[in-house]
Amino acid sequence: MNVTITTTQTEKILTGNQTFSLMSFSMLITRLKIVYVKDPSQVILQNCTNEINAFLEKYGAVMEKDSTIISEL
Numbered sequence: 001m002n003v004t005i006t007t008t009q010t011e012k013i014l015t016g017n018q019t020f021s022l023m024s025f026s027m028l029i030t031r032l033k034i035v036y037v038k039d040p041s042q043v044i045l046q047n048c049t050n051e052i053n054a055f056l057e058k059y060g061a062v063m064e065k066d067s068t069i070i071s072e073l
Helices: 007-015 023-038 044-061 064-071
Strands: none
Touching: 007 023, 007 044, 023 044, 023 064
């Protein structure tokens, strides 16, 4: 399943309390939350969106459950 997220969805992920089943994705989100809290600018938000989309492109096939959570944001 190929999912592409928007900056709006990224902001909801970075400021929300969603739980994701894939540990590596959860670790990525935790790291990006720290980055975003330090500098919540649009540039950082776009960088986080790009990084999440790159991860989803590479590992999307094993993230069906998490893709459902993301698409509901």
